[in-house]
Amino acid sequence: MGAVYTQLSLQERRRIETWWHAKVPVREMARVLKRSKSTIHREIKRNFWAALTKTVLRHCHRPLPIWVAVFR
Numbered sequence: 420m421g422a423v424y425t426q427l428s429l430q431e432r433r434r435i436e437t438w439w440h441a442k443v444p445v446r447e448m449a450r451v452l453k454r455s456k457s458t459i460h461r462e463i464k465r466n467f468w469a470a471l472t473k474t475v476l477r478h479c480h481r482p483l484p485i486w487v488a489v490f491r
Contacts, residue, residue, distance in 0.1 A: 427454070427462060435462050 427435075431452055438448050445463070449456045 427458070432462060432466060435459060439463055 431454075434452070435448055445456055445459045448454075449459045452459070
């Protein structure tokens, strides 16, 4: 069987985001979190902005795009 992988926890994702804004090197982040450098790079590439929780997203009120409003 293949290797077993675990997802980054929300706490790890927030630490990565904080460190990214503080310009901490990816190698150092990976060492502290005991994760691969590529895992950290992927997280930064995909989700560094996504510290928003579902609660915050639920309370985000913005108008729907016209094409969504028309077909509702």
